[in-house]
Amino acid sequence: MRAIVFETHGGPEVLHLADVPDPLAGPGQVRVRVEAAAVNGWDVKSRAGATGGPAPTSAVVPGLEVAGVVDQVGDGVAGVAPGDRVVGFAVGGGYAELALTSVFARVPDGLAATDAVTVPVAAETATRVLRLLDVRPGETLLVHGASGSVGELAVQLAVRRGARVIGTASPRNQERVAALGATPTTYGAGLVERVRALAPDGVDAVLDTTGAGVLPDSIALRGGTERIVTIADDAAADLGVEASWRSERDAGELAEAVDALARGDLVTTVGAVLPLADAPSAHALVETGRAGGKVVLVP
Numbered sequence: 001m002r003a004i005v006f007e008t009h010g011g012p013e014v015l016h017l018a019d020v021p022d023p024l025a026g027p028g029q030v031r032v033r034v035e036a037a038a039v040n041g042w043d044v045k046s047r048a049g050a051t052g053g054p055a056p057t058s059a060v061v062p063g064l065e066v067a068g069v070v071d072q073v074g075d076g077v078a079g080v081a082p083g084d085r086v087v088g089f090a091v092g093g094g095y096a097e098l099a100l101t102s103v104f105a106r107v108p109d110g111l112a113a114t115d116a117v118t119v120p121v122a123a124e125t126a127t128r129v130l131r132l133l134d135v136r137p138g139e140t141l142l143v144h145g146a147s148g149s150v151g152e153l154a155v156q157l158a159v160r161r162g163a164r165v166i167g168t169a170s171p172r173n174q175e176r177v178a179a180l181g182a183t184p185t186t187y188g189a190g191l192v193e194r195v196r197a198l199a200p201d202g203v204d205a206v207l208d209t210t211g212a213g214v215l216p217d218s219i220a221l222r223g224g225t226e227r228i229v230t231i232a233d234d235a236a237a238d239l240g241v242e243a244s245w246r247s248e249r250d251a252g253e254l255a256e257a258v259d260a261l262a263r264g265d266l267v268t269t270v271g272a273v274l275p276l277a278d279a280p281s282a283h284a285l286v287e288t289g290r291a292g293g294k295v296v297l298v299p
């Protein structure tokens, strides 16, 4: 099959199309003919060698999430058959014509693969961090990066729990954040004052999805390090703030989120859909921080 690979760490240009062996569905896995593969920050960081992992010793296929049509079912997998459309977490890379997944959900009729594929990583992460923060009805949650893929789902899930959410975003995304049910404000200088004006009684919990150095402001707003979680800032440990790096993948929660997207009870944003061969441009776009939503590759 054709896949996007990198053999060395570097800029987007190290990504290229290659012929690689077809993956085979092992126990507990299905193989899908990929209709859409999403690009995540992790893919960009691992390509650049910024995740702390060793240099690759063979071709690596990036990509954490895929949607497509099942064409092979491994031992021990029940309730799914070749021809079914599923979306899930990719095992061994998703930027390819074929990919494996072991945690997946059905794609409801009428939901495009390019929309379904925005869900697995962002919904898992948003669900996990809200669980960690234990956000309760009536509380005020500050979400840094409310316009991002993780942030927009965290806002919606927290609002659904009855929380009041203040969400930061760039000026161009203020209306989008408001439409999600949050009170929007801009990030950057003066953030503490802006949030204090919106929440004179303080904020009960803070989620940082940006890694943009917002933890000191978050500590000031919380009056301590309790109930602050970052998913993107390596400075967390030094500052005594909780960081959450480890995913907790659950097929039931994924199905719930995908079904909610299909019903229109959750929304996600696609920033760009590009052909698989344009993976270098896709990474370059994500690196600008101005993709405006999830970047999706289509084989």
Ligand SMILES: NC(=O)c1ccc[n+]([C@@H]2O[C@H](COP(=O)([O-])OP(=O)(O)OC[C@H]3O[C@@H](n4cnc5c(N)ncnc54)[C@H](OP(=O)(O)O)[C@@H]3O)[C@@H](O)[C@H]2O)c1
Residues within 6 Å of the ligand: 040, 041, 042, 121, 125, 144, 145, 146, 147, 148, 149, 150, 151, 168, 169, 170, 171, 173, 187, 188, 209, 210, 211, 212, 214, 230, 231, 232, 244, 245, 246, 247, 289, 290, 292, 293, 294
């Ligand atoms: N730890 C984990 O388990 C985990 C899981 C998933 C993702 N992540 C990481 O979490 C991060 C977010 O992922 P994502 O997919 O949600 O990314 P994304 O869609 O690119 O969202 C990034 C967000 O950051 C905001 N932002 C950009 N520059 C900023 C700045 N200088 N100050 C404050 N906010 C700024 C953006 O706002 P505007 O677009 O409005 O400018 C946007 O809301 C990535 O680093 C990713 O690798 C970690």
